[in-house]
Amino acid sequence: MPFVNIKVTREGVTAEQKAQLIEGVTTLLKDVLNKNPSTTFVVIDEVDLDNWGAGGLPVTEFRKRALNT
Template identity: 55%
Template sequence: MPYILVQVTDEGVTREQKARIIAGATDLMVEVLGKDPESTFVLIDEVKTDNWGHGGEMVTLRRQRERRGG
């Protein structure tokens, strides 16, 4: 019974994109491990950019700096 956790920042992932992620992750478990899609669970966790860090910095601040071109 695979349980797949996909974490992304909450930056406008659409319902269609989420559906594709769920289908793709399930298909991968079927193809690679021979798992039953009916027993495969996929959870998409959208994390606020204030709660996600990269390179020692809050993603919110990194995005703001990138938008300013720096």
């Protein structure tokens, strides 16, 4: 009965993409650990850009300076 929490920045993730994440991670847990999909829960948190930091900076600023993530 795994529980998976996926945190990503809130940037227009679609319902279809969320469904793909849910299906993909559930299948992964079945394939690797033989976990029953019916008791695998997934929660996706979408985090506003101002609320996510990396490199000591809000992510928007971090991306400008450093990486294309």
